Amino acid sequence: MTLTDQIKNSNAKTLIDKLESKTATIGVVGLGYVGLPLAVEKAKAGYKVIGFDVQQERVNQVNDGINYIGDVVDEELNQIIKDDSLKATTDYRLIEEVDAVAICVPTPLDIYKQPDTSYVESSSSEISKYIKEGTLVVLESTTYPGTTEEIVKPLIEKSGFSCGETFFLAYSPERVDPGNKQFNTKNTPKVVGGITEECTKVAASMYESVLESNIHQVSSPSVAEMEKILENTFRNINIGLANEMAILCNKMGLDVWEVIDAAATKPYGFMPFYPGPGLGGHCIPIDPWYLTWKAREYNYHTRLIETAGEINNEMPEYVVKRVMELLNDEGKALNGSSILILGVAYKKDIDDYRESPVLPIIQLLENRGANLTIIDPYINEFKLNNKMRSTSDGTLDDFTNNSPDLTLITTNHSAFDYKKIQYISSVILDTRNSIEEVIMNKYYKI
Numbered sequence: 248m249t250l251t252d253q254i255k256n257s258n259a260k261t262l263i264d265k266l267e268s269k270t271a272t273i274g275v276v277g278l279g280y281v282g283l284p285l286a287v288e289k290a291k292a293g294y295k296v297i298g299f300d301v302q303q304e305r306v307n308q309v310n311d312g313i314n315y316i317g318d319v320v321d322e323e324l325n326q327i328i329k330d331d332s333l334k335a336t337t338d339y340r341l342i343e344e345v346d347a348v349a350i351c352v353p354t355p356l357d358i359y360k361q362p363d364t365s366y367v368e369s370s371s372s373e374i375s376k377y378i379k380e381g382t383l384v385v386l387e388s389t390t391y392p393g394t395t396e397e398i399v400k401p402l403i404e405k406s407g408f409s410c411g412e413t414f415f416l417a418y419s420p421e422r423v424d425p426g427n428k429q430f431n432t433k434n435t436p437k438v439v440g441g442i443t444e445e446c447t448k449v450a451a452s453m454y455e456s457v458l459e460s461n462i463h464q465v466s467s468p469s470v471a472e473m474e475k476i477l478e479n480t481f482r483n484i485n486i487g488l489a490n491e492m493a494i495l496c497n498k499m500g501l502d503v504w505e506v507i508d509a510a511a512t513k514p515y516g517f518m519p520f521y522p523g524p525g526l527g528g529h530c531i532p533i534d535p536w537y538l539t540w541k542a543r544e545y546n547y548h549t550r551l552i553e554t555a556g557e558i559n560n561e562m563p564e565y566v567v568k569r570v571m572e573l574l575n576d577e578g579k580a581l582n583g584s585s586i587l588i589l590g591v592a593y594k595k596d597i598d599d600y601r602e603s604p605v606l607p608i609i610q611l612l613e614n615r616g617a618n619l620t621i622i623d624p625y626i627n628e629f630k631l632n633n634k635m636r637s638t639s640d641g642t643l644d645d646f647t648n649n650s651p652d653l654t655l656i657t658t659n660h661s662a663f664d665y666k667k668i669q670y671i672s673s674v675i676l677d678t679r680n681s682i683e684e685v686i687m688n689k690y691y692k693i
Contacts, residue, residue, distance in 0.1 A: 258381035259445045263452045269293040274348035281421040282351035284432040290332035292457040298335040309335035342377035354388045360536045371402035383415040391537040395468035411443035417450035418468035420475035426597040436460045440471035479534040485520040487555030493522035504680040524678040525562035525604025527593020563607040582616030587651040590658020591623040598625040605657045624662040646671040
């Protein structure tokens with residue numbers, strides 16, 4: 248018995264047939280770190296894809312085959328544009344041409360650490376204006392449990408269509424790890440939860456036709472939304488533990504990385520997490536706060552999440568404190584000292600600095616009068632306090648005869664020459680355990 252034989256709804260049967268035969272047109276709303284890789288994979292799978300974005304510049308780049316996302320292969324984007332398999336637009340009226348649409352827009356936090364769902368609401372409202380009968384809508388944006396049912400569903404139903412009957416709605420969390428060479432959009436297992444059982448099956452059918460990974464179906468959108476929060480809360484809390492251990496190990500004169508590596512030799516019951524200058528990226532520092540906010544609705548206080556958040560958020564100040572201590576040991580004040588900062592990106596070998604802990608470190612050091620030189624081979628400019636800043640045009644060679652008072656390694660990019668870094672530095676504070684072969688005396692870790 249085929250999948251369509253198991254489904255009674257005629258709209259669902261029609262859509263699954265179109266998805267399986269690759270005659271469906273797929274829409275992707277939001278062409279950022281999640282949306283563009285998804286759009287590319289769907290086009291590569293044989294679908295005609297329409298990408299929607301409010302930024303005209305981004306739309307123009309896609310249509311010109313200009314790639315701006317590290318996890319997308321330049322040649323693949325160029326080819327699907329040439330093949331007319333993917334086109335981008337700011338015109339939501341083209342929603343009427345699609346059979347299925349994925350919403351991949353940001354869900355940031357406001358200044359009170361409350362979810363800002365305005366992008367999801369705006370996208371859902373635009374879709375409702377032009378959606379046709381039998382269309383599948385999937386929310387992929389990371390958010391709190393209940394968003395799909397409480398926000399997206401009523402907005403789409405303003406179209407006059409009925410969820411589970413004349414349109415289908417599901418939630419499937421994005422799982423993107425920028426810079427990961429092993430797992431990407433195509434081969435990472437997908438979780439799908441629909442409003443109804445048929446909504447789930449229709450959504451799963453779309454992903455099965457695109458991805459090479461397992462599609463795990465759950466009982467509701469809320470389960471899928473909650474599992475995504477659990478994934479990133481798990482990492483947030485364990486990194487918080489690693490950061491707290493780093494602070495304690497420093498006080499005790501121990502190398503926290505050696506401690507963690509020793510613990511990791513146990514073949515069961517332990518998973519290594521490592522400290523750093525703080526949390527970065529759009530997911531791990533942000534997602535747990537969605538749950539903290541939602542928990543208040545149930546009169547529950549998420550103590551562990553908030554404690555981990557406090558530890559991780561305080562790491563930039565801890566790093567600056569360590570800088571001041573090391574300079575003081577050299578008889579120097581932070582005010583007026585020259586500091587070479589290596590890395591702006593929130594993790595190695597990527598050009599993404601969203602929520603990077605390096606940004607508050609830069610701000611704290613400058614507020615205390617330090618003279619900074621910032622180098623990142625992946626980032627030419629970055630925004631800090633709503634102003635664009637440039638990284639240095641110089642290289643490590645510029646410091647051969649004029650060592651900085653302190654070198655601060657904040658991102659362990661593979662492109663850095665760590666022997667040369669040691670050669671040109673008088674004091675190094677390494678927040679990432681970057682250097683395997685230490686050849687200098689004044690090398691310190693957080």
